Every structure is written in structure tokens, then in C-alpha cells.
Amino acid sequence: MGSLKSKWVFGLGLSFFLFHMSSASANEVRVAVASNFLLPLKEITRNFKESTSNDVVVISGSTGKLFAQIKQGAPFDILLAADSVRPEILEKEGIGVLGTRFTYAVGRLALWSADSRFVIKNDLQFLNQKNFRYLAIANPKTAPYGKAAKQVLRKKGFWKKLQNRLVRGENISQTLQFVVTGNADMGFIALSQLKNERMTLGGHTFTIPNDWHDPIRQQAILLKRAKSNPAAFQFLEFLKSNSIQNLIESFGYSLEK
Amino acid sequence: MNLNSLDLGPVWLTLQLAAVTVVILITIGTPLAWWLAHSRAKFKVAVEAVVALPLVLPPTVLGFYLLILLGPNGWIGGPVQALTGSPLSFTFSGLVFASTLYSLPFVVQPLQSNFESLGKIPLETAASLGASRWDAFFSVIFPQCRRGYLTATVLGFAHTLGEFGVVLMVGGNIPGKTKVISIEIYDRVEVMEFAQAHILSAGLLAFSFLVLLMVYSFNKKLPVHVS
Numbered sequence: 265m266g267s268l269k270s271k272w273v274f275g276l277g278l279s280f281f282l283f284h285m286s287s288a289s290a291n292e293v294r295v296a297v298a299s300n301f302l303l304p305l306k307e308i309t310r311n312f313k314e315s316t317s318n319d320v321v322v323i324s325g326s327t328g329k330l331f332a333q334i335k336q337g338a339p340f341d342i343l344l345a346a347d348s349v350r351p352e353i354l355e356k357e358g359i360g361v362l363g364t365r366f367t368y369a370v371g372r373l374a375l376w377s378a379d380s381r382f383v384i385k386n387d388l389q390f391l392n393q394k395n396f397r398y399l400a401i402a403n404p405k406t407a408p409y410g411k412a413a414k415q416v417l418r419k420k421g422f423w424k425k426l427q428n429r430l431v432r433g434e435n436i437s438q439t440l441q442f443v444v445t446g447n448a449d450m451g452f453i454a455l456s457q458l459k460n461e462r463m464t465l466g467g468h469t470f471t472i473p474n475d476w477h478d479p480i481r482q483q484a485i486l487l488k489r490a491k492s493n494p495a496a497f498q499f500l501e502f503l504k505s506n507s508i509q510n511l512i513e514s515f516g517y518s519l520e521k
Numbered sequence: 522m523n524l525n526s527l528d529l530g531p532v533w534l535t536l537q538l539a540a541v542t543v544v545i546l547i548t549i550g551t552p553l554a555w556w557l558a559h560s561r562a563k564f565k566v567a568v569e570a571v572v573a574l575p576l577v578l579p580p581t582v583l584g585f586y587l588l589i590l591l592g593p594n595g596w597i598g599g600p601v602q603a604l605t606g607s608p609l610s611f612t613f614s615g616l617v618f619a620s621t622l623y624s625l626p627f628v629v630q631p632l633q634s635n636f637e638s639l640g641k642i643p644l645e646t647a648a649s650l651g652a653s654r655w656d657a658f659f660s661v662i663f664p665q666c667r668r669g670y671l672t673a674t675v676l677g678f679a680h681t682l683g684e685f686g687v688v689l690m691v692g693g694n695i696p697g698k699t700k701v702i703s704i705e706i707y708d709r710v711e712v713m714e715f716a717q718a719h720i721l722s723a724g725l726l727a728f729s730f731l732v733l734l735m736v737y738s739f740n741k742k743l744p745v746h747v748s
Contacts, residue, residue, distance in 0.1 A: 328711035335713075397593070398611060403694060406711045431611045431693030434707075442693065447592040447610040 291495045292319045294339060296330045298346035299437040300371065300409060300454040301482065304515040305344065311511075312502050318495040326435035328406035334359060334487060341490035342499060344368065344482065346436075347408035351483040364486035368503050370518040371480030373412050373472040374458060377450035378443055384450065384468040388420050396429070400442040400451030403432040408480050410436075413452035415477040456516035474518070481520065530697055531705040532721075538613070538701060539681040542620040546628040546677050547670070549621075554632035559641055573626050580686025583623060587691045591615050611693035616701070619691055620681045627676040635669025636662075668740060675736045679729055 297305050302324045309320045323330070323340060331350040334340060335357075343360070345351050348367065354360035375384055382396060391399075401417075402410030410432065417423040431448055433439030440457050442448040455471055484503060490496035502508060513519055557569055575583065591598040591609035597618075598608035609615035643665065647657035663670070685703035692699035694708075702721055709718035 326711065332711055332713060397607065398693070400693075403708065405708060431695060434689060434694070438690075441588070445588050445592050446594040447588060447598075447608070447691075447693075 291317075291493075292321060293490070293493065293496045293499045294321045294323065294341045295344060295499070296323045296325070296334065296338070296340040296342065297344040298327045298330070298408075298482065299324050299435045300346055300456055301344055301369065302437075303459075304369075304456065304512055304517075307511065307515075308503065308508055311508070312499060316495070316498060316502075318498065320499065326407055329435075339489060340487055341493055341496040342484060342486055344484050345408075346371065346480065346482050347411075348481040348483040349408075351485040354485055354487070358488065360485035360487055361491060364500060365483055366500075366504065367481045367520040368484045369482045369512050370520055371409060371412070371482055372455035372474070372516055372518060373409060373416065373452055373477065373480070374455040375450060375452055375470045375472060376443060376458060376467060378446070378467040379449060380467055382450055382468065384470045386470055388416075388422065388470075391420075391422050391426065394429070396449035398431050398442070398448040399426060399429050400431050400433055400439045400448035400453075402436045402439045402452070403434060407433075407435050407439075408482075409452065409454055410439075412472075412477040412480050416452070416472055419476055454516070459514075459516040482517075528696075528705070531700050531702050532724075534613075534697065534699075535682055535701040535703075538616055538620060539678045541617050542624060542681045543628070543674055543677045545617065545621050546624060547674065550625070550628040550632055550673065550677075554629045555636050557629070557633045558636035572629050575623050576626050580623070580684075581690065583619070584687045584690030587615075587619050587622075587687065591618065591691060610691050611695060611699060613698050615691060616688060616699055619687045620684055623684055623687055624677045624680045627680045628673040631669045631672040631676065632666070635666045639665055671739055672736055675732055679732045682725065682729070 295305065295309075302322070305322060309322060312318065312320060325333075327346040327350055330338075330340070330343060331345070331354070334343060334354065343351060343354065351360060351365050355362060355365050375388070377384055382390075384390065401413040404410040404414040414423060417426065431442060433442055433451075436454050436457065439451050440453045443451040443453070452472075455469075458469060484500060486496060486500060509519055553568075553572070557565060557572070588610065589595055591601075593599060593602050593608040595608070595610075598610060602608040609618060639662065643661050644657050647661045648654070652660070683703065684701070685707070688699065688701055688704060689707070692701070692704065694700050694704055702725060706718050706721050706725075709715070709721070
């Protein structure tokens with residue numbers, strides 16, 4: 265009786281497993297995306313599904329984590345990174361397909377405070393007042409927006425001065441989360457995050473001039489696994505199209521000239 | 522492999538966190554476990570369930586609530602900020618608070634089961650012989666519950682060492698304050714510094730194994746108390 269039951273449970277488990285195996289159809293594109301681009305991607309994906317009837321599965325995380333997973337054979341078709349360094353490495357190592365790498369967006373950094381007590385002026389000198397507890401940045405080691413934030417703070421002479429006031433988010437989403445929940449008074453985030461219509465974010469925003477840090481060239485690359493997946497190629501072309509590039513710009517990114 | 526870049530700061534910080542957490546947990550866990558072992562209150566089962574919650578909840582649930590509660594606008598972080606000038610999020614104290622919740626069942630449950638098997642009689646006998654409650658506890662109860670205390674201490678300590686999700690959400694990754702071993706390993710893996718990740722991971726693995734080995738072998742040696 266007991267063994268009959270366990271056989272039944274095993275069979276059920278096996279059928280679930282097989283069901284999941286078979287559900288990965290040929291015209292499905294798996295896009296691994298840096299968390300700052302998740303919202304625009306959702307919009308793009310909706311348009312793509314409507315115009316091609318291909319399916320898109322989105323996996324989001326920090327560029328560093330996605331990169332490490334891809335190197336270990338994660339089953340993704342496309343990487344939309346938050347930098348150009350890691351797509352370049354993937355191309356060089358043959359994990360990405362040669363010639364498919366391009367800049368799909370140029371990231372804009374913004375300093376944002378939800379609390380209107382902190383008036384953010386255009387020169388950052390207000391940081392000298394030190395009337396705040398925590399300034400959130402993304403981890404400069406792992407997140408490109410964090411690296412850019414570090415460059416800005418270095419350039420303006422605040423990096424060393426503010427060390428004990430910096431908190432580091434695992435990625436740019438967590439950095440925003442720290443400020444939204446009031447745990448940090450302000451933070452260097454992606455301008456695109458502030459364009460999120462679901463959240464009406466008030467407070468003060470200062471868009472960091474592009475020449476205060478190296479350009480955040482966010483690059484896409486097709487991964488080896490997708491060489492024979494026409495839907496993946498289609499998706500990359502779709503991303504390059506004028507209408508989608510304009511859409512990307514409206515989300516708070518620059519375009520590569 | 523560049524061993525110089527292996528920073529031992531997170532290791533010490535994690536050991537400190539685990540030690541402080543265990544001391545707090547034993548202190549509040551003892552009366553709580555005693556009450557759970559002997560109370561006949563109707564809501565006892567509810568308290569038992571609450572104590573066991575961290576066993577089943579994903580750390581993200583605890584992390585999310587703590588992020589909101591410990592911040593300057595939170596029910597806990599707000600008053601703390603009014604008193605000390607700093608909220609609890611992104612601080613060592615905040616991590617101690619989080620770890621205390623997170624490891625609570627690992628300390629309370631072994632103590633409770635030990636107290637239950639001991640029964641109330643030893644304490645009552647000591648009281649009838651004129652011992653004060655403290656005296657009775659330290660000279661009668663504690664020696665007979667060494668096994669429970671050892672298990673509770675070691676499990677509480679080891680479980681706090683392995684904490685990750687909660688710290689990731691409320692810690693803010695500050696070196697020397699909230700950057701614990703598990704976060705350091707996570708960062709190293711992300712930037713492909715596998716050598717350092719290997720050293721820390723293997724260290725944690727070996728340490729955890731030794732700790733558990735110690736508990737199980739002591740548990741075999743110590744006499745089982747039959748009430």
C-alpha cells in the first residue's frame with residue numbers, strides 16, 4: 265500500500281518534470297537582463313510578443329551574477345548587460361556570438377532623495393553639510409551604475425570623506441529600495457528607475473552630467489546556445505529598430521551616437 | 522592566486538555577530554523555553570508556532586519586514602533613532618536584532634525539549650529545601666540540562682554564521698559593520714574571484730562540519746536524563 269502511494273507520488277513528480285522539459289519551445293527567447301533595464305524590457309517584450317507571437321522569458325539580476333551564471337552554462341539566449349565589459353569578455357571567450365554585440369542603451373545616473381528635506385543641488389557641494397545619515401550606491405565592484413557613482417564621488421572629492429555614510433546595494437534595484445523605504449536618505453540610481461510610472465516618486469532628483477563618469481554603455485550580445493534560434497536574432501533586430509530605440513530613450517536612457 | 526586580497530574582516534565580524542547573538546538568545550531563550558515547557562496557557566501553542574516561524578519562512582520575508590521596521594520610519598528603527606541618533610538598518614546592532622529572530626527556534630527548541638524531559642519536580646524540590654529561584658536554576662536545572670544548552674548554543678551559533686538572505690536585505694554591505702562571510706562569498710563569486718570564494722566557502726564548510734560533529738559526539742557521551 266505504502267509503496268503504491270510512493271510510486272504514484274514519484275510518477276506525478278516525473279510527469280511535472282517532463283512537462284517542464286517539453287515546455288521550452290523553439291520559438292522562445294530567454295533574455296537575461298541587468299535589473300536597471302527590467303521595466304523597459306517588459307514593455308519591449310510586450311510589443312515583441314504582439315508583433316511576432318514569439319515568447320520571451322525574462323531573467324533579471326545584476327550583470328555580475330548573470331555573467332557568472334552564463335559562464336557556468338546558464339541556458340540564456342541573450343544577455344542585456346549594464347556594461348560593455350562583460351559582453352566583450354563573453355565575445356572574446358566564444359560564449360557570445362561574434363558580431364552580435366551592440367550598445368542598446370546608454371545609462372544615465374541620477375542622485376535622488378525621496379525626502380524633500382534634502383535639497384539636492386546641481387554641484388553636489390551640499391554633500392559637505394553631512395546632514396544625512398546614509399547615501400546608497402550600487403556595489404561598485406559588481407554593478408556598473410555603482411562603478412559610475414564611485415567615479416562621480418571620486419571626481420568631486422567625496423569618495424573618501426563619505427566612506428562611513430555609504431551603503432551598498434547588491435544591484436541598482438536594491439539601491440533604490442534602500443531609499444524608497446527610507447533606510448538611506450539619498451542614493452545614486454539609474455535615471456530610468458525614476459521613470460517608473462507605477463511609482464510616483466517625489467523628492468529631489470539631480471541627473472548627473474554624462475561627462476562626470478565613463479559612459480555606461482549597456483551592451484547586448486547573443487549567446488552561443490541561441491545560434492540556431494531565429495526568434496533570438498529577431499529579438500535583437502527588434503531591439504535595434506527605431507521605434508524601440510525611441511522607447512528606450514523615453515525610459516531615461518541616452519542612445520549611442 | 523592573490524592571497525593578500527583575502528580580507529579576514531568579514532570572518533571576525535561574522536564570529537562576533539554569532540557570539541553576541543547566541544549570548545542574547547540563551548538569555549531570553551531560557552525563560553521562554555521554560556515557560557513553553559511548563560505553561561498550561563491556552564495560547565502556548567500560538568507562541569510555539571511564532572517561535573518556529575523562522576524555520577519555515579523564506580529569509581526574504583523576514584528581510585523585507587525588517588527593512589521596513591528597522592529603518593528611520595519603522596516602528597523599531599524610529600524610536601531607536603530618537604534615542605541613539607541612528608536607526609538600526611545598516612548597523613551591527615541591526616544585524617544582531619535580525620539574527621536573534623532568525624536563529625530563535627534553534628536555541629529555544631532544544632532548551633524546551635530538555636526542560637520538558639526534566640520536568641518541574643527538581644525545581645520544586647530545590648525550592649522546598651529553601652533554595653532561591655536563581656540558586657535552584659544554576660545548581661539544579663542548568664547542570665542537568667547541559668546537553669540542551671550545548672545543542673542550543675552550537676546550533677544558534679552555526680545558524681547565525683550561515684545567515685545570508687536577511688543580511689543581504691538589511692545590511693547594506695558595509696565593511697567592518699555588516700559585511701559578513703556569506704555576503705563576502707557572494708560578492709567574490711559575482712566578480713569571478715573564485716579562489717577567494719573557495720577559501721572562505723571551504724572554511725565555512727569545514728567549520729560547520731566540525732561544530733556539528735562536536736554536538737553529536739557530546740550528545741552521545743553526556744548521560745541522557747530520564748525524568
